[in-house]
Amino acid sequence: MRNIDPHPLYRLLRRLEEGSFPFRLDRHRDDTVLVSVTLVGGRLEIDVFEDGHLEFARFVGDESVDSDPARIDEILWIGIGEKR
Template sequence: MTHPLYGLLADLEAANIHFVLSRRRPDSVLVSMTFVGERVEVDVFDDGRMDVSRFKGSEDVVGDEDLVRRIIAERG
């Protein structure tokens, strides 16, 4: 039996949906997809379980270089 991560990746590729793989936890792989007005994150765990988070919002411009510098300073 193959891991559900591979099935998810095959489905995304068949649908021509761009995705990025990353890791932020030792027990999962993060599959991230970005669409107009929405970002989707799927954590696929080593046991095959999937947790899905959806982030919806406008894509309005909310600032300029000053804003990005403040965001970096707040988190740095």
């Protein structure tokens, strides 16, 4: 039996499971799998490419809660440069 090195996606998933980190898998591109990891105070989005390389973005926040519905539009539309 050959000892085959697993794809980086499988290594990442094992590490997350070992650490009991909540995560979800999504597919938005045909050459990547997006692994979204929930952390205290933020989240980590890791793109795992078909060729095995990884790219990631870290989002940090203070977990404060806002209840003003107008803020949702403000947050969504500011990203595309429109005012509503």
